[in-house]
Amino acid sequence: MRIYVDDGSTNIKLAWKDNGEVKTFISPNSFKPEWSLNLFSDQISANYEIEGEKFSFDPGSVDAVVTTETRYQYSLVNTVAIHHALLHSGIKPQDIDVVVTLPLSEYLDSDFQPKTENITRKKNSVKRIVSLQGNKSGFSIGKVSVLPESIPAGFNVLTGLEDDDSLLIVDLGGTTLDVSHVRSKMSGITNTWCDPKIGVSIITNDIKNVLASYTRISSLQADKMIINRDENGWLEHRLPDAEMRTQVINAIEAKKKLLVNRVLNVIDRFNGYTHIMCVGGGAKLIAEDIQKNTNIPAARFYTSDNPQFDLVLGMLEMKEGSSNG
Template sequence: MSTTQVKFAIDDGSTNVKISWIDNGVIRSVTSPNSFRKDWKSAALLSDKKVFNYQIGTTKYTYDATSDKALSTTHVAFQYDDLNLLSVHHALLQTGIKPGPVSILVTLPITEYYNADDCQKNEENIARKKANLMRKISLNKGDVFEIVDVEVLPESLPAVLTTLVDSGVNEYTKSLVIDCGGTTLDMGVIVGEFEDVSGVYGNAEIGVSMVTNAARKALAAADSDASYLVANELIKRRHDREFVSEVINDLSKLDWVLERIENKIDELGAAVAYEAKTFTRNPNRIYLVGGGAMLIESAIREAYPSLGDKIVLVKSPQEALSREICCYHAAEPVTNPQVHEADPTPASVSA
């Protein structure tokens, strides 16, 4: 398949980049974690492992899953800087498609995409995002994709396109979409099957990074300095005692570290629930998407007890946005809308 025909839908979040594309009518999808530090790594010892050493201008970067020197991406400025450019190109290389010219659809948090005063598009931010991703980047001993066109879309709301169409809602149904990402909380109210969007809201101070930062601090106190990627993996696999004991060096503090993580998850859930109730007190339905969806689900159910099964955790919530954007903007028909995870490049993912 010619790479010139591929259009990638990319949800380039601060913690992970989710990328989807159509391959012979089937949606392919890859999640690529962000974990970059400055300078280059030496060649890998194992022949089946690839090292990703990049250069932007005069600055050298490398993908490093476990380094505690990994650069922070959990801030809104990430959307317009070197790390965003790195993360998008690194994700593209995980698709297994031969590098070549491509067009991409990327996202901005609602707080960045719309002006706060009039809810109109923030053309300056959109232009900044496009310009950032059109910049030159190189891969040592390898090729990168040539991004020839960038389209910028708002986060969160498109993530429930298919879900709403298949849900049997009427033209008066108000659906609250809550997207809890790594750095930002985005929400919107959709009327019917996308007949109208009655309101949007974003908070750039609430996100999974609250938990990630607490996890890293707790790990450091347990003699276990870790990268953001490892900290997020610990959050995800915190109930796996064997994995936890491998990550934490001072086992006397194992339960203490886990307690700190659970307390911060509760704090995140309470913050999201408060913001949601303030934004929309009585929606008819609620859809949870984003990487933090599973962390906040119980708090949202407690905040809206009368909705019951009308609170829906969207399937594969972290990839939902890129998947739905991919379907909506597909240049070819999708004969099988089910997601198929592509095999990432062997060196690209590690615990």
């Protein structure tokens, strides 16, 4: 069985085929560097060990291991996070092959050629054995393939473009902005740009800062505030204090503007594209402004209902043919 893993810095996204049907799963990266006491015996343990180091999944931990840095891509906690996602995906533990991702800057050199040493490093990193509370994890990873971030997300759109057309794929994740300008039918890469400092974490960190004088919250909790910012009553319930709430809402708005400007500055480096696609968890925060500012007609602008899964679904389509097949 082959499982597609977009192992982003804030969330692991999985996609696989089950009897021809495409399934997906998402698992947040929130691990602390020690084991937790499991009070509920009916729950799967989330205490892991890798190369003598212990980690446990803890969604509320304010001391969660920082995963929003490039070196996370090859870290012990990344391998643990992949196993954790697999163990909670509903897939029966078994021997599997995986396809994982690296940010564009790690994957491609300045001539747009794969950086083989990084790809090998990533493969070796993912193959490390993870044990679950003293036992083997249950998933044994055999073959590992590595794909670049952003590019595979455009697979379907690129397949349908005319020969002279090209697509700008803008992937805004938790930490990184990956932009690639790809020619139709994936016939070539015109240009790419990766900024590991532009991501939704600009907003996440500001929410944490704003709240720091009242309380400490985890990145995962701050992310939930961003995601649910427009849900009626959601923020009121989490932040009953009106003053605190206003500060959080203002922080989200201000940093969202900053994020949009930073993304637009990067897009300014590109020219000649005929279509744009916006993917990644941050797509919903920026898509409207990007379309407006680039003057790309609506019919040539793509953003899906669930942009966080576009990359992993594109990886699956690229390797296995269309999702119906």
